[in-house]
Amino acid sequence: MTYYEKLVRRMDKSMKTHPNSTIVMDANTFEVVATGTDTNRLSKRSKKLSGSVVFQRPNPNHIMVL
């Protein structure tokens, strides 16, 4: 499995664990380092990492038309 595939899987798993939060993950270790809704606090945590990915689970009840 490639790094990219692992990253997709770990992000999916984290979104199930934290369905209502924005999640900051260390992109090197796949460790979730912060969750919540305060984007200022989360962005400070994100900046301390050498590589980070920020995401949140889309609401499954929302039908999106973009």
Add this chain to the structure above:
Amino acid sequence: MELIYPYSGKRPVIIASIEDVLTGNSYLFQMLLDTGAERTCFPAKYAAFFGHDNHHKDVKAHNMHGLGGSCKCYIHSVRLGLIDPVKSTAANRVIAWKSKLERASFANKLDCGFGLLGTDIMYEWSSVVFSGKSSGGQIKISI
């Protein structure tokens, strides 16, 4: 060069590299490939993650239009890159391609956990092919 990205779920989303042009710092962010979007854009609340401040006096704003009507957008200096889905490792994320475009809009009314990768960037590619079902699939980008 062809880059093939697997995705899960019903939306064709890739994990892209977003570079803050002002500092050179890079972050990973989910981007929905949206052929209906003329401009690549992000939810406004995520600007801080890329080192930008929507309310800084030098930030220019404009309006964009969509299903929800008109909304205010802040323009920030960020550049999107495609990470190589095969060669990248945890220690070394290989950037296979970088956009010529060095700015994107951050939209107030866009309320989701991903950005919209629009045709302003897609037109820099040779082609993009979607293949999948409601449970997932893959996206093939030729550059």
